[in-house]
Amino acid sequence: MEFKTPGQHKRVEDFAAHWKLIAPELGCDLELEGGSGPLGQAFELPGRTIGNRWAIHPMEGWDGTPDGLPSENTLRRWQRFGMSGAKLIWGGEAVAVSADGRANPNQLYLNPKADSAAGLALLRETLLSAHVSSGMETKDLYIGLQLTHSGRFARPGAAGPQPRIAYRHPVLDARVGVDSDAALLSDAELDDLIELYVAGARAAASAGYDFVDVKCCHGYLLHELLGAKTRGGPYGGSFENRTRFFRRTVSAIRAECPGLDVVVRVSIGDLHPFSPGAEHRGEPLGWREHLPYRFGFGVSEEDPREIDLGESIEFLRMLSDHDIRLVNLTLGSPYYNPHLQRPAAYPPSDGYQPPEDPLHQVAEHIRVVRQCRSAVPELAYVGTGYTYLQEWLPNVAQHEVGAGHVDFVGLGRMVLSYPDLPRDVLSGERIARKKVCRTFSDCTTGPRNGLPSGCYPLDEHYKKTPDAKTLKQIKEQPG
Numbered sequence: 001m002e003f004k005t006p007g008q009h010k011r012v013e014d015f016a017a018h019w020k021l022i023a024p025e026l027g028c029d030l031e032l033e034g035g036s037g038p039l040g041q042a043f044e045l046p047g048r049t050i051g052n053r054w055a056i057h058p059m060e061g062w063d064g065t066p067d068g069l070p071s072e073n074t075l076r077r078w079q080r081f082g083m084s085g086a087k088l089i090w091g092g093e094a095v096a097v098s099a100d101g102r103a104n105p106n107q108l109y110l111n112p113k114a115d116s117a118a119g120l121a122l123l124r125e126t127l128l129s130a131h132v133s134s135g136m137e138t139k140d141l142y143i144g145l146q147l148t149h150s151g152r153f154a155r156p157g158a159a160g161p162q163p164r165i166a167y168r169h170p171v172l173d174a175r176v177g178v179d180s181d182a183a184l185l186s187d188a189e190l191d192d193l194i195e196l197y198v199a200g201a202r203a204a205a206s207a208g209y210d211f212v213d214v215k216c217c218h219g220y221l222l223h224e225l226l227g228a229k230t231r232g233g234p235y236g237g238s239f240e241n242r243t244r245f246f247r248r249t250v251s252a253i254r255a256e257c258p259g260l261d262v263v264v265r266v267s268i269g270d271l272h273p274f275s276p277g278a279e280h281r282g283e284p285l286g287w288r289e290h291l292p293y294r295f296g297f298g299v300s301e302e303d304p305r306e307i308d309l310g311e312s313i314e315f316l317r318m319l320s321d322h323d324i325r326l327v328n329l330t331l332g333s334p335y336y337n338p339h340l341q342r343p344a345a346y347p348p349s350d351g352y353q354p355p356e357d358p359l360h361q362v363a364e365h366i367r368v369v370r371q372c373r374s375a376v377p378e379l380a381y382v383g384t385g386y387t388y389l390q391e392w393l394p395n396v397a398q399h400e401v402g403a404g405h406v407d408f409v410g411l412g413r414m415v416l417s418y419p420d421l422p423r424d425v426l427s428g429e430r431i432a433r434k435k436v437c438r439t440f441s442d443c444t445t446g447p448r449n450g451l452p453s454g455c456y457p458l459d460e461h462y463k464k465t466p467d468a469k470t471l472k473q474i475k476e477q478p479g
């Protein structure tokens with residue numbers, strides 16, 4: 001490793017100097033202000049108060065039952081989300097709207113043969129009661145459910161990938177075993193899928209959720225549709241067509257569930273897929289062969305090694321025009337550019353060594369949110385990609401919220417190892433360094449190898465399991 005990780009800095013001043021070298025225009029507060037500072041301030045949405053500026057990102061655990069219902073481990077994760085102190089619970093985790101839309105056989109899904117709404121209600125109640133038993137009130141808690149179809153990355157059973165794609169991709173097709181048009185979803189199949197999203201929203205509403213996230217990120221189906229420039233018909237080609245499925249889905253949900261808010265988590269920028277290159281470092285290999293690059297959303301057509309926010313900003317304006325008030329911005333995909341999607345010091349087993357100091361990608365997330373927020377200030381924004389900041393996460397988070405660059409700071413991997421970080425920060429406690437996520441990526445390597453996710457290095461609950469031993473053996477294998 002040729003870079004110093006944030007955890008190797010013992011003093012915030014040293015980290016701030018490193019951060020300044022990476023991103024001179026970004027900042028880091030040297031003093032934390034606790035609950036009276038920016039992170040403790042309530043946020044007003046029309047008709048709704050959210051108690052503070054911490055969000056919990058959706059984090060699935062590959063640990064649902066074969067019927068698509070929550071297991072003990074799923075409930076434990078949501079219980080920890082509830083005791084975190086964060087007041088915005090963005091989706092809990094991705095719940096597939098159909099069995100064939102699951103990204104793995106253990107993903108939660110809307111199963112017409114099981115009582116999915118009861119399972120979703122139990123998750124929400126578990127979260128609420130953990131919040132109350134940790135001494136917090138619930139009236140300023142805003143809880144949603146993330147609805148998904150995994151599209152290209154569908155893997156619903158033991159048989160392996162069963163991709164359903166929006167368009168043929170020159171690099172990703174081979175990665176998921178697509179060699180013909182048979183995997184393409186037809187327009188009629190997409191039309192039918194809208195009803196499944198509505199059924200998912202109905203289940204969320206009946207289980208008491210405040211909102212649903214019509215997920216458009218990380219390479220899954222609705223994200224892929226946003227980039228379906230080479231597709232013909234009503235769902236491909238022009239920006240208008242590529243956003244049609246999303247718009248129709250949102251309208252249909254609203255018509256059926258008038259009391260339910262609709263929000264979106266979107267990969268607002270993207271890059272050409274990366275592969276291991278020299279010394280197993282990630283590189284966007286072969287990008288020149290595919291110019292002009294018409295295979296994604298938020299990626300430059302001239303140089304797909306660069307994010308292009310032109311259409312992304314158009315998309316955000318469209319959200320505002322459609323009365324969507326809250327967005328969660330993320331970048332890329334954990335399948336084809338994980339260094340961007342979840343910056344880490346140590347790659348997952350199907351990844352590659354970081355191409356550069358991962359703080360560059362954290363900075364990219366923060367910059368993109370700043371640009372989007374200043375272009376479309378009517379929306380409220382949740383930022384992503386903060387976990388790699390490690391013990392200095394609260395300092396950067398406080399800076400961004402305090403300066404008005406972002407409205408909420410979301411926690412992904414950090415919440416698996418250190419669920420009560422928001423509470424500690426708000427009550428002015430010192431950060432518990434032993435609980436800080438060091439981005440070993442075991443929470444991704446586990447599921448990539450058929451194991452449940454969880455923080456194997458730091459969470460005793462996972463550390464002691466036979467799965468932890470299996471994971472260790474997998475990581476010791478050469479190659």
Ligand SMILES: Cc1cc2nc3c(=O)[nH]c(=O)nc-3n(C[C@H](O)[C@H](O)[C@H](O)COP(=O)(O)O)c2cc1C
Pocket residue numbers: 057058059060061092093094146215217218265330341342343384385386387388410411412413414443444453454
């Ligand atoms: C184990 C694991 C599960 C995840 N599950 C989801 C999910 O269900 N939905 C989603 O939108 N993102 C999911 N993500 C991505 C995270 O929400 C988040 O974007 C990512 O970890 C980067 O944020 P961080 O730097 O705080 O970890 C997952 C990430 C991990 C590591």
